[in-house]
Amino acid sequence: MRALNYSFIAFIACLAACSALKEQPTTQYVTEVNPFIGTDFTGNTYPGAQAPFGMVQLSPDNGLPGWDRISGYFYPDSTIAGFSHTHLSGTGAGDLYDISFMPVTQPYKEAEQPLGIYSRFSHQDEIANAGYYSVWLKDYNIKVELTATERCGIQRYTFPKADAAIFLNLRKAMNWDFTTDSHIERVDSVTIRGYRHSEGWARGQRVYFCSRFSKPFTQMTIDTTAIIKDQQRIGTSYIARFDFKTKQDEQILISTALSGVSMDGALKNLQSEAPKDDFDGYLAQTQAQWNKQLGKIEIQTTDTDLKKVFYTALYHSMLAPTIYSDVDGRYYGPDKQIHQAKGWVNYSTFSLWDTYRASHPLFTYTEPQRVNDMVQSFIAFYEQNGRLPVWNFYGSETDMMIGYHAVPVIVDAYLKGIGQFDAKKALAACVATANLDHYRGIGVYKKLGYIPYNLTDEYNAENWSLSKTLEYAFDDYCIAVMADKMGEKETAKTFYKRAQNYQNLYNPATGFMQPRDDKGEFIPNFKADEYTPHICESNGWQYFWSVQQDIKGLIDLTGGKERFAQKLDSMFTYHPTSKDELPIFSTGMIGQYAHGNEPSHHVIYLFNAVDQPWKTQKYVAQVMHELYKNAPAGLCGNEDCGQMSAWYIFSAMGFYPVNPVSGQYEIGTPLFPETKLHLDNGKTFTVIAKQVSTTNIYIQSVTLNGKPYNQSYITHEQIMNGSTLVFEMGPQPGPVWYKPGTTH
DSSP states (O other), rough: OOOHHHHHHHHHHHHHHHHHHHHHHHOGGGGGTTTTSSSSTTTOOOOSSSOEEESOOOOOOSSSSGGGGGSSSSOOOOOOOOOOOOOOOSSOOOOOOOOOOEEEESEEEEETTTEEEEEEOOOOGGGEEEEOOOETTTTTTEEEOOOOOOEEEEEEEEEEEEEEEEEEEOOOOOOOEEEEEEEEOOOOOSSEEEEEEEEESSEEEEEEEEEEEEHHHHHHEEEEEEEEETTTTEEEEEEEEEEEEOOOOEEEEEEEEEEEHHHHHHHHHHHOOOOOOOOOHHHHHHHHHHHHHHTEEEEHHHHHHHHHHHHHHHHHHHSSSEEEEEETTTTEESSSSEEOOOOOOOOOOHHHHHHTTHHHHHHHHHHHHHHHHHHHHHHHHHHHHHSOOOOTTTTEHHHHHHHHTTHHHHHHHTTTTTTOOOOHHHHHHHHHHHTTTTTTTTHHHHHHHHHHHTTTTTTTSSOOOOHHHHHHHHHHHHHHHHHHHHHHHHHHHHHHHHHHGGGGGEEEETEEEEEEOSSOOOOOOOOSOOOTTSSTOOOOOHTTTTTOOOOHHHHHHHHHHHHHHHHHHHHHOOOOOTOOOOOOTTEEEETTTEEEGGGGGGGGGGGGGGGGHHHHHHHHHHHHSBBBBBSOOSSOOOOOOGGHHHHHHHHTTTTEOOSSSSSEEEEOOSSSSEEEEETTOEEHHHHHHHTSSSSEEEEEEEEEETEEEEOOOOEHHHTTTTTTEEEEESSSSSOSSOOOOOOO
């Protein structure tokens, strides 16, 4: 009888093991991710460990400031000077690098500031995939491994036999960041806690932490220095050193939780997410999360590099926005007060001028619950700050870039029926933000229908008058559509009219959008290929097309389809000369098209609007094959919190949201023989591209659910219904499969 019981137990255990195996994804997507993509050239990405959308971005810092090191790490460097818990993914401004640890053995190497304590390393001794990073510190023979939960970073150091130490540096600051105050205190023999406050891109940033060592330190030494500003002490900078006697191959873990609320909040996060010293367990947990997230889009390809590029792009799209509330829902608001999120998670790090274009539309398919929480975060930010966010993180509005692009994110979610947010409250926030007369020229924009380039100081419009006019007009259109759908007809009428303000900048004499003064006169000696203070990070060629809400109206303004097609051709064939000095954001150039910066991203799809889809197919294929590579320099521009990658993900599937709130996606050229988008409603949208290859980039015919398809776009409803879209591909331009004039 006892033997029978043992057999039965073994049988049950086997069933459980088999069941567990079935639950695991058949593809280990984490190994298809190469976090080093974008760490060289202008990508500004980091290779460290993070959970999907996690508050913690635990990554190595080379230790030197500079534009190339905005993410803390630049592939050509050969030093590491710490592993900090916060980083920005591919931005053009540098901040964070909070709570930086560095393990050493005695005697350690220290250079003059700003490098400080450091070690050399080699890329041959680095490994990184989704949720994991490791490196060998040459000067100390220490192996460093990193992983993370949503709110905790877990480090594992493997030491030699040595007198070892671990430094925690809250003094060090790089790029825009400046320490204003900090604190470290001992809780017990293995636990410390504290905070770092700073000024920089994020104004008044507060990061609290609680760290637990897996082994008691033999000694804790604190070094403090007064922080002086304007001849007054404003705070204290802390560096702590923790000493250990280590045996050969002895491992010490440090588990660190962050909070924007308090040290107690950080402790709660640590107790909830990393209560044990179990690096492998948390690594497995986070990589299981990544496998689930990355498996939402399933591609079929035999090209290993393309597979790496695609899944790294999908991974990069999920590094931001970031969670910014504690496990109990508390978070630090822009009003400098502590708030409680009830039934939703607060998010931060919104690079909206970039991400409204493709990242947020992508989330409506891959992350609908997070979309709801992001909109809730916007509404709360409005209530606490008096306007919707522009570019916010860590409870701070940076006011970086332009427009009020939280609006299209809210409107897209509303039109797609996503979330449980209060639509009336959301619309009120949109309208109020769009009517802040004192903010960035909105008052004169409403009065004249454009922002005059010569009165930017008087109306608090700063610069970029042309770009702001066009960006405001698009956002106004989004408000009009939402108001219309909600039955708010007067509001809709007002904002539909404002959405046409783009026409006020069109100069028929030059054929371009052109800055105007307050008298209505166009700026003289305008050259569309010049970069001026009136156009945001672009030139007249690149911003001409920023009328996503009314491409048909733009075509009419230009003089019809033929003239519009000619202008589009020129956009891609009018190349800068070797004498032209291009700004740092004009990268990935094809003629005047700059794929390295966001205003160009939709332009490549506009050939559909003039019945020349093969040109869209040609250029989209060129960008995907030439400007995205499985290499550290594999991005042609700033990653910008996921937008560069989201463009690639949509384009590789074969379509793109030219107008992000239209519910329509213009067809380009699919990259893979088969792509499956697994939706939250349980259905799967499938794209099949027969005979697709690097030469077979042109669409010959299209069917949807087995029937011939005659539109240049697919719709949100078709995607959500789990349709099957089939392309026949070939090496030469195919016919216009859709009826001319049916594009929207």
